[in-house]
Amino acid sequence: MIAESYNPQVIEAEAQHHWDEQRVFAVREEPGREKYYCLCMFPYPSGRLHMGHVRNYTIGDVIARYQRMLGRNVLQPMGWDAFGLPAENAAMAGGVAPARWTYDNIAYMKKQLQSLGFALDWDRELATCQPEYYRWNQWLFLRMLEKGIVYLKTGVVNWDPVDQTVLANEQVIDGRGWRTGAVVEKREIPMYYMAITQYAEELLTELDRLPGWPEQVKLMQKNWIGKSHGVRIGFPYQLPESDSGILWVFTTRADTLLGATYVAVAAEHPLALHAAKDNPQLAAFIDECRQGGVTEAELATQEKKGMPTGLTVTHPLTGEQLPLWVANYVLMGYGEGAVMAVPAHDERDFAFAHQFGLPIKPVIRTSAGDETPAPWKDTYADYGVCINSGQYDGLDFEQAVDAIAADLNAKELGEKKVIWRLRDWGISRQRYWGTPIPIIHCEACGAVPVPDDQLPVVLPEHLVPDGSGNPLNKYPEFLNCACPQCGKPARRETDTMDTFVDSSWYFFRYGTPGANAMVDKRADYWMPVDQYIGGIEHAILHLLYSRFWTKVMRDLGLTTVSEPFANLLTQGMVLNHIFFRKGEKGGITYYPPADVEMVRDEQGRVASVTAVADGQPVEYGGIGTMSKSRKNGVDPQTLIEQYGADTARLFMMFAAPPEQALEWSDAGVGGAYRFLRRLWAYAAEHQDAIRAAGEVVAVTLSEPLRAVRREVHEALKQALFDFGRHQFNTVVSGSMKMLNSLARIEAGERDAADTVRREGLSLLLRLLSPIVPHVTHVLWRELGYGDDVLNAVWPAPDEGALVRSLVTLVVQVNGKLRGQIDVPVDAERGAIEQLAQAEPNVQRFVEGKPIRKVVIVPGKLVNLVC
RNA sequence: GCUGGUGUGGUGGAAUGGUAUACACACAGGACUUAAAAUCCUGCGCCGUUAGCCCGGCUUGUGGGUUCGAGUCCCACCACCAGCACCA
Numbered sequence: 028m029i030a031e032s033y034n035p036q037v038i039e040a041e042a043q044h045h046w047d048e049q050r051v052f053a054v055r056e057e058p059g060r061e062k063y064y065c066l067c068m069f070p071y072p073s074g075r076l077h078m079g080h081v082r083n084y085t086i087g088d089v090i091a092r093y094q095r096m097l098g099r100n101v102l103q104p105m106g107w108d109a110f111g112l113p114a115e116n117a118a119m120a121g122g123v124a125p126a127r128w129t130y131d132n133i134a135y136m137k138k139q140l141q142s143l144g145f146a147l148d149w150d151r152e153l154a155t156c157q158p159e160y161y162r163w164n165q166w167l168f169l170r171m172l173e174k175g176i177v178y179l180k181t182g183v184v185n186w187d188p189v190d191q192t193v194l195a196n197e198q199v200i201d202g203r204g205w206r207t208g209a210v211v212e213k214r215e216i217p218m219y220y221m222a223i224t225q226y227a228e229e230l231l232t233e234l235d236r237l238p239g240w241p242e243q244v245k246l247m248q249k250n251w252i253g254k255s256h257g258v259r260i261g262f263p264y265q266l267p268e269s270d271s272g273i274l275w276v277f278t279t280r281a282d283t284l285l286g287a288t289y290v291a292v293a294a295e296h297p298l299a300l301h302a303a304k305d306n307p308q309l310a311a312f313i314d315e316c317r318q319g320g321v322t323e324a325e326l327a328t329q330e331k332k333g334m335p336t337g338l339t340v341t342h343p344l345t346g347e348q349l350p351l352w353v354a355n356y357v358l359m360g361y362g363e364g365a366v367m368a369v370p371a372h373d374e375r376d377f378a379f380a381h382q383f384g385l386p387i388k389p390v391i392r393t394s395a396g397d398e399t400p401a402p403w404k405d406t407y408a409d410y411g412v413c414i415n416s417g418q419y420d421g422l423d424f425e426q427a428v429d430a431i432a433a434d435l436n437a438k439e440l441g442e443k444k445v446i447w448r449l450r451d452w453g454i455s456r457q458r459y460w461g462t463p464i465p466i467i468h469c470e471a472c473g474a475v476p477v478p479d480d481q482l483p484v485v486l487p488e489h490l491v492p493d494g495s496g497n498p499l500n501k502y503p504e505f506l507n508c509a510c511p512q513c514g515k516p517a518r519r520e521t522d523t524m525d526t527f528v529d530s531s532w533y534f535f536r537y538g539t540p541g542a543n544a545m546v547d548k549r550a551d552y553w554m555p556v557d558q559y560i561g562g563i564e565h566a567i568l569h570l571l572y573s574r575f576w577t578k579v580m581r582d583l584g585l586t587t588v589s590e591p592f593a594n595l596l597t598q599g600m601v602l603n604h605i606f607f608r609k610g611e612k613g614g615i616t617y618y619p620p621a622d623v624e625m626v627r628d629e630q631g632r633v634a635s636v637t638a639v640a641d642g643q644p645v646e647y648g649g650i651g652t653m654s655k656s657r658k659n660g661v662d663p664q665t666l667i668e669q670y671g672a673d674t675a676r677l678f679m680m681f682a683a684p685p686e687q688a689l690e691w692s693d694a695g696v697g698g699a700y701r702f703l704r705r706l707w708a709y710a711a712e713h714q715d716a717i718r719a720a721g722e723v724v725a726v727t728l729s730e731p732l733r734a735v736r737r738e739v740h741e742a743l744k745q746a747l748f749d750f751g752r753h754q755f756n757t758v759v760s761g762s763m764k765m766l767n768s769l770a771r772i773e774a775g776e777r778d779a780a781d782t783v784r785r786e787g788l789s790l791l792l793r794l795l796s797p798i799v800p801h802v803t804h805v806l807w808r809e810l811g812y813g814d815d816v817l818n819a820v821w822p823a824p825d826e827g828a829l830v831r832s833l834v835t836l837v838v839q840v841n842g843k844l845r846g847q848i849d850v851p852v853d854a855e856r857g858a859i860e861q862l863a864q865a866e867p868n869v870q871r872f873v874e875g876k877p878i879r880k881v882v883i884v885p886g887k888l889v890n891l892v893c
Numbered sequence: 894g895c896u897g898g899u900g901u902g903g904u905g906g907a908a909u910g911g912u913a914u915a916c917a918c919a920c921a922g923g924a925c926u927u928a929a930a931a932u933c934c935u936g937c938g939c940c941g942u943u944a945g946c947c948c949g950g951c952u953u954g955u956g957g958g959u960u961c962g963a964g965u966c967c968c969a970c971c972a973c974c975a976g977c978a979c980c981a
Contacts, residue, residue, distance in 0.1 A: 760916035
């Protein structure tokens with residue numbers, strides 16, 4: 028029996044109980060059966076789910092359930108990105124151990140996920156803070172160390188001198204520590220690096236073999252990797268105290284080498300530091316550059332600053348002496364930290380030369396001519412043939428670069444080179460709540476890797492950080508150990524790994540739960556992930572690191588795949604209205620949307636906004652991402668409790684296509700809820716008739732019934748197409764159309780009408796089941812369609828139902844709509860033309876003019892051109 | 894600055910070169926009700942014409958182009974959003 032009123036709490040409990048009890052979402056490898064691995068980016072257990080999570084996991088769940096109904100063996104797992112800084116911050120604030128805080132959060136958020144009815148295989152759940160997970164971080168780290176992919180190097184960190192601790196970049200605010208307010212120092216400490224640059228070429232070229240990734244993401248990765256072709260050029264120098272050497276620069280414009288009039292180095296460049304030793308003025312300038320502007324806006328507008336070092340370098344081809352400058356626009360971290368300056372053909376060099384009166388020598392004939400008068404024109408930087416360049420005159424860009432590179436090569440002062448923007452990945456974090464780096468420091472033997480049989484290096488879980496450094500450093504039970512090589516007392520490494528390490532391979536582990544190895548053969552069945560879903564904010568780092576780790580694992584023989592994610596969907600953000608008041612002192616107070624009232628005018632436009640509390644006006648701040656600081660977040664828990672999971676899911680799917688931003692709307696949620704209630708009421712009202720009804724017999728249907736049935740199948744056909752391209756908002760509107768059509772059947776009609784109702788609802792429930800699985804589960808069973816809608820066949824439109832005897836054609840005259848005609852589907856071209864011309868309104872516009880051309884689009888329109 | 898994306902009713906949005914504004918939301922009017930809520934019905938781009946029906950003109954950020962036909966393809970510009978940013 029279907030109860031009269033829609034009660035989501037009861038329905039959802041019933042459906043979820045069924046899924047749990049039957050363990051319907053637990054999957055195994057089935058060789059020979061087509062698999063589908065659907066994965067959402069796992070959450071950080073921050074405490075509660077937010078709307079972004081709900082959206083992300085609903086999209087994933089809809090895809091997973093859809094694929095399941097198409098007959099695939101679908102894996103959809105879930106886990107926790109459980110290491111990280113927020114747990115340490117919470118520990119400091121509340122005095123509770125990060126482990127405890129994390130596990131409590133996981134328990135609560137797991138309940139929330141379960142209440143949303145996601146088709147997850149919980150048997151494969153993992154948390155990255157579990158030793159059985161992170162031991163494999165350590166294990167692979169050691170393999171990478173053996174292969175030289177991991178190495179030790181000095182790195183620069185932000186150091187808070189008061190707390191005696193290392194700060195993450197986001198903990199440095201305006202150059203000061205976020206807790207202490209102390210000016211942050213740069214400190215050089217030894218850190219472990221992963222040589223992602225060894226894979227730069229492959230990471231770049233394989234982007235072209237990822238057709239299922241958004242272009243935008245591929246482009247962002249491409250830019251991040253940043254491959255540049257150029258020439259490394261040496262400028263020999265002789266220092267006063269008889270030291271000599273070669274200053275190397277990198278350039279993509281070797282063709283302009285003869286136009287170089289000075290050479291500039293970064294403030295941190297060794298040669299600059301050397302020159303500053305007995306030049307206090309220069310030393311002061313270098314200091315100034317190092318501190319210089321922090322914000323991006325400052326950097327962009329910063330004027331070109333520089334100072335001569337007093338040194339000169341020798342032009343490698345002409346032998347000319349060029350002055351060596353220190354310039355604030357040269358970056359130590361890119362290329363060689365030094366540039367050859369060609370003011371005539373580079374905008375920055377041009378500005379610098381003008382400012383400091385340095386010579387400008389045009390050496391390229393551009394569309395602007397042979398001269399480069401101020402002000403700067405972008406065409407000065409164009410490619411062209413060489414001029415004023417002696418033997419290279421007349422050569423084009425490629426010829427000149429080849430010739431100059433060859434000549435430099437002969438002098439051992441240059442070679443063609445490719446450089447990358449991508450840096451190696453420093454993974455050491457001076458943090459407690461992370462994967463311990465498996466290294467032991469011995470006075471005699473140095474840094475010794477922990478032997479495999481001593482893994483995992485277990486992180487003690489009861490420590491509580493107090494803000495003054497890593498508590499591991501004060502915990503002897505962890506710190507003190509024996510050197511694996513010589514057996515003498517030694518000290519354990521207390522740095523932990525960047526949490527991006529944890530998330531770089533978790534998708535492999537889901538495929539091999541419980542394995543006594545990092546992965547086993549089962550992963551080969553599941554990998555690669557067929558559909559990965561997550562936020563665009565991970566477009567670069569997480570996705571790049573995951574691709575890198577997959578390639579490392581492949582080279583170690585741990586997997587056969589090169590790319591972990593075949594298809595990627597980046598979901599849009601969840602937005603809401605922002606309301607605020609400005610205080611007298613300019614401070615801003617935000618008002619949650621639930622605490623304000625909008626008054627609308629007769630057209631439905633927002634006329635005014637007032638606070639519920641005091642009835643006074645509130646300013647509207649437009650629309651923006653849900654955030655704590657702006658108080659415009661909506662708690663999914665409230666939504667689920669008030670309307671149920673199906674309404675939450677339906678609204679998420681209906682309000683916007685998955686990749687676009689979604690605007691929160693209480694009214695929209697209400698609309699989604701109303702639709703489910705209407706669906707329920709329809710099923711309840713007709714339940715007896717539907718259970719008793721037989722198959723549709725098309726020939727016995729009246730014309731109105733046939734029309735309803737045609738509409739249902741037409742809407743279904745479109746909705747199925749949209750399902751395939753993951754445009755779920757129109758799938759939902761298609762479902763609404765189907766119900767609207769069925770509801771148009773007159774209440775009194777029986778028998779034949781009931782067969783149409785029975786068929787229509789059967790199609791509708793199956794179509795909707797991936798989106799609103801609870802209500803469709805219960806209705807499917809109660810209406811007698813079968814035991815479990817999950818096992819039903821995916822619906823397909825009946826081509827017979829789509830056939831019409833008459834079609835309505837639109838008639839255009841010169842492309843403008845002028846009338847409609849009804850013609851038999853099999854009408855001849857001539858007959859259609861005749862009917863179209865006979866249409867009275869069409870005649871008014873043709874007015875006896877000769878018809879030059881008739882375009883007929885079958886089933887759609889006629890266009891008369893005159 | 895560079896790169897990419899997006900601009901469609903009061904709002905979210907739909908349209909696979911072929912009837913722009915589907916499906917919803919909001920709003921207005923009506924039915925039911927003592928009343929409200931809920932529900933149901935009707936209307937709803939702008940301008941003109943009209944008692945009303947018909948009918949016409951305009952409209953997908955702006956301006957061009959291709960096409961029998963453009964929201965969709967091409968060119969230029971404007972606005973907003975995002976990423977990168979003195980990358981040699």
